[in-house]
Amino acid sequence: MPTRKKLLDLQFIEARHKLIELAAFLDRIDRHSGPDDERLQAMQAVLPILLEKNPGRAARILDGLSDMSEEMLESAPFQGAFGAPMNHTPRIS
Amino acid sequence: MKFIEPHGHMVSRTTDDYTKLALSGCMAVCEPAFWAGFDRATAAGFYDYFRQLTYVEPARALKFGLRHYCWLCINPKEADDPVFAREVMSLIPEFLKANNVLGIGEIGLNKNTRNELLIFEEHVQLALLHDLPILIHTPHLEDKRKGTRLMLDALANFPKLAREKVIIDHVEEHTIASVLDQGYWAGMTLYPDSKCSPNRAIDMVELYGKERIWMNSACDWGHSDPLAVPKCALEMRKREHSDEEIEKIIYHNPIHFLNQSPNFARDFPTLNPST
């Protein structure tokens, strides 16, 4: 396993790039008008996970962007996915 | 370095892709039946697709020195109409006679509906009937967590199912533990914009171990990279994984799983210890 320093040398610039991309994306969204969007709300809700100290942040962010509903529809109203639940479905733990 | 691409939709790829795969050490490509980017209008459309997977594509791959295997099913995106899905499924037994068929896949869920789940379970029955391995697609993005749980619950209702003959693909950090804990294989898909990145896949290898795991590109008609597996191998090397560890994940593990398929065991040369 590489040392922490080696890993930082390898990947810090890439992670920094992604962090700034995300910040610029949020700025960009703010500069544009339109109704509130559940995708944006879901993203804002998971952002604090980045600052948590315990491992498993990626899994917790994925959970936060997941459909936690229990109910099943008979048939699909559409085929694709949006990246975050788009209807107000009840959450399960 | 040798590797196997255990999940590539080669009918959508160019001859250049075959050349690159062969040049980068690929020894075989395995192609699950999936969505073509549009819904097929008739079951006859699937009949032709199955012909392509079992007869046309293996011959095309062979021109590049690559073995080509396939999995058969009606994919979950087109399985939401049970009457249509069953019509397509009735075609499958005839094609199971082809000598490059590995098993039933990629079955699964797309929008986690009751119809999709019903057809998923009927595919599992079909695989059990023919004693074949199963390759399972888990849904994308927000639907993956729920879909994975629904399918694990459904699979638990098949007491005769050998879990080591089932691979659950496209796992991510929030689904991998439940898949491995319950005795299934887990596939990690390296995709440019969604699913998993090479570094996240390597994280999961470091956290969950090197057993019952493979990596694939799932290259298809969309934005995807047929060289994702060898590129991830290079990232593993940068992160100081040994060549033996890398080759286990990208070559020996796929062979280990696929060897449970009679056609692969008979055909793939390195499986025979005497060769």
Ligand SMILES: [Zn+2]
């Ligand atoms: Zn696929």
